[in-house]
Amino acid sequence: MASVPRSFLLLSIIPTILILCADFACCNTGRKTGDGLDTDFSGFSVPLEHSFEVDDVSRFRMRGALQLRGGRETSVSLSQSQLSEEDRKTLKEVAAVDGLYKIRVPRVSLTDRQTERQMDGYLTAFVRACSLVESHLSDVITLHTDVSGYLIGVSIVTIPGACRGTEVEDEVDLEAFNTTLTIIAPTNAPQPETALFIERMDIEHEKRGKPQEQKSFFAKYWMYIVPLVLFLMMSGAQDQSGGGAANGGGR
């Protein structure tokens, strides 16, 4: 049993994991009963169930097991079995009547202690059965967690997502899921970028401010001021002499 999680550990470094059919998955269903202390280090698994019925009444059956690992780097991996002959038939029938293919996972917490992990209720998502058939069972399942590590939602899409009505002849295409699995935690919304802005303003200020500060008013315009002053002095001297003459004349 211990060897199985180890292989998962290795895989879990990559957040997006592609798992092809794995026959050993059947041994890994249900909740793992580990002791509470090392829960943050060893993962635990929850069932992934699916339902596809012609009459659209949900009857969930086991599809695979999700291996969840909480802690600093949350990771998830999936082990699932092939679709049986009967299931394939039903799926094609459901696709023919434009029914839905639903999946569900139980509400769990990735960080809390084992005892509190399981809450009542499930998280459900769906995709049109026809698009699942037409995409040859290649689906993308995304698990969403909130800030404190609770699973809050699951979503499933197929690639391609459209239903074009193309007939899937080859039964082999519908045997195994080609699943891309991701777990997404909330992103932190940005704060106002004050520091960067101030830095930029400072740089701009320096660029613009320095040469201006160094040159004083006089240093900048001396070429205009000096001739003006000279001119004034010259004309002033003339005035004085002229004025003196006039005064003298008056006396």
Added chain:
Amino acid sequence: MAKLTSLFVILLSFFCISEAVFEDQVGKFDWRQQYVGKTLFAHFESNTQSSKKMFVATDKNIFASFNSRTGDLLWRHVDKTGPEGSIDILLLHGQDALMVVGDGRLLRSWDTNIGGLNWEAVLDTGSFQAACFVAIQDTVKLVAVLKKAAISLHYLSNGHQKWVENLPDSDAVQYQAVYSGGEEEVYVLGVVPNSHLTIIAYSLEDGEIIKSVEASWLSSIESSCVVVGQGVLMCVDPATLALYTLPIQAEETPEFSQILLQSLDLEVFPGFQPVLVSSQPHPARSPLSEFFLQLGPDHHVLLQLNADGYTIAPLRDFQPAFLVSFATTGKKTVAAVMTPKNETACAINLFSVDSGRRLLDTTVLFPLEPNGGKPHTLYVHAFLKKDDSVGYRVLVQTQDHALTFIQQPGRVVWTREEALADVVTMEMVDLPLTGTQAELEGEFGKKADGLFPMVLKRLSSQVTLLQAWLAHLWKLFYEARKPRSQVKNEVTIETLSRDEFNLQKMMVMVTASGKVRREGVTASGKVRREGLFGIDSKSGSILWKHYLENVQPNAAFKLIVQRTTAHFPHPPQCTLLIKDKDTGLATLHVFNPIFGRKSHIALPALPRPILQSLLLPVIDQDYAKVLLLVDDQYKVTAFPSTKNVLQQLQEMASSIFFYLIRSDQGNLSGFRLRKDLSTERIWEVVLPTEVQKIVAVKGKRPNEHVHSQGRVMGDRSVLYKYLNPNLLAVVTESTDTHPERAFVGVFLVDGVTGRIIHEAVQRKARGPVHFVHSENWVVYEYWNTKSRRNEFSVLELFEGTELYNSTVFSSLDRPHLPQVLQQTYIFPSPITTMEATLTEKGITSRHLLVGLPSGAILSLPKMFLDPRRPEVVTEHSREENLIPYAPEMPIRTEWFINYNQTVARVKGIYTAPSGLESTCLVVAYGLDIYQTRVYPSKQFDVLKDDYDYVLISSVLFALFFATMISKRLAQVKLLNRAWR
């Protein structure tokens, strides 16, 4: 480069400045109506015929003065909302209006002339009980305020406290009344319910005398006792059906003397608590010895206490009589009595108090509107005419909070619809075409039924057109003879028609005022007064109103336009969904939004609580959109539910999805409709309530259009928007309110598939969160607990440079998650509400309309809230006209669309497109209602008002003639040349 940047910013700001209103445009396209709320206390200024002022204090914590000739506001003081600013009592004496505010927190004196505050005194703690004026030697100098455990006397001139006395044994005794009859004593009356009455007499200087009177039948002084005559306490006991009198001022221990109502030949209406009404015309004198006793809902008796103080003489029996009121002018006191006259009117008459005789020529008719409320309170302003007879004007408050002022002889001077101070929700509906236009339209709308009838129809419609034209000509001719001032362009329901650009619309407003105050015994309990109003958006005049009775106090409303005016001859149809918040049971009120008339349509039975309602784009054969109501067993009821509709629903069932949100459980779930109108749950998202709670969910507005699919970037490639019409923005707040750990969560969830498109957490933030969800963006505003400031954040979703499926959007077929860009800014003001502008085709750039607590409405260009604003300016970003990132969002005063017309306590902003692409109609409502137009990209499709038609046409003509002449000249020249 820096210089270029700054130049660019300056240029941009110039571009924005041009949005401001020019002086000559003030009031041209906008109007504001100021309201005060439900009147609690009303007083008239003085008892002369010429006085114009009246004062009201309302349940919205407003003290205001009206001009009684016009009903306009002279001044208004808006205090804090909630119990902190509630007005406990308003007393008027001469030029002073005294007010106790905030359950005995403050005592204020106002100058009634200008509305200025004379003084304000902080009172000791304790809940307010009663207050009255106290006179010393015939002049009113003091005011007594009775609290639960103390009485204080204040000078009227400056508010200083004369003395304060603790009331003895205030734990057991409920002190409820204070009385002063002009003597040297103030009496405080307290009661130990069903045991005894305590009278404490305080001498104005000091000292107290305590008397205790056995009164085992008395439970409340407030509701069953009044003081009449020379200080006689008159109480009524509904159990023994008797009146009790007690002289308060008696020296020795007095005793109640009993007078059985039977001995006066009076009978109480079964189950009715009798009410006494008395009057003290002047605080320096004792009250009148005449008083009213109300014996039934419409039965009043005028009684007189004889001089001995023990016996009572009936003066006059009024039955039926809705309302009674005393009014005093000079030495004369009269009683005004409102009696029902017929279905449409009530008559008000004056009676002499001394004799009970009717005064001649005092009848005033009060018109009762069929859809209005019943009269509730009567305020009479009596005055002496020149010939010494009593004249009066009367203010009637009806149950729908409307105030009507009536003058002799029965002329309604003005009406104020105070219910509009509390608008809950509103819609704007297009006006119908004119009758003649509609006639022509209708001709094409009907099915063809043979050649001959069609010709007849055409002829008849043309005859009506001719008729209308002739009538129009006659009207023009007739009015041409009248002086211009008399020709009024009044808007009436009959003349309503759509204008050329669909700028004039009908505003349908739903009002509610759920505040239940301690009212008189006659109040009918916790029934909320709901009103529906139809208002012309151009002038603001109220065209119709409808008063809905018996709506639960905590009801939630949803106003749905099921059929617009575009489907003549079918009338437009609006549906108001009224849902009781406790039980979830819902009722529908279907009406015509243009005329306000209730439609007589078979309503579906809704026996189960309603969880969700959704309007489908499916229309029935009468062009009404189908409303689906989902009950708590997830069964669906369609309205209208004709065969046609049910058939359509069956066909479409597999493509009808809806979502339900249970915010108390943090549960979001999606359902799909089945053919038999049952539903199946197809997705479920659960946000654990231990971590966060859902505060609000918003989808996109269904009438929103987006013109451009993408944005052209600097390098000429296109960034396509993620335009998911089913996207829901879910905003949560953390349950942990510690400033370091609090957060605001924003989830974007697809409403069809339940897929979480984006999940972001704003750390160190808390609400109240205001947000707008439109196009491909979400803008939200929150309080940053760390930096202690308000911040705006914008999220934009893009598909990338390639569209997945450019022809149609389907939530079921969009496997790739969009790119999400986000940026946050500091906003220097708190906000109260937020909405985005909306235009017909979505070509015009968007603005955000932000209601600020100051009453201003800011029109913030969306351009400033763009997560692609670059930190460092590049060639590409300049090419794209992106503003460089600045952390602080500016507030420019020229962005205030309501210039100085502040809207007090903005609660909501409603936007509606007009027929002009450039123009968006805006209504801001709160205490006031403000309507205006905004042009986010300026008026690019409208010629300016001062457009010079003369110059343009003269230039055109000049050019035309010049070409003619030159052509002629050229011809002549050519001819000449040919001859040569």
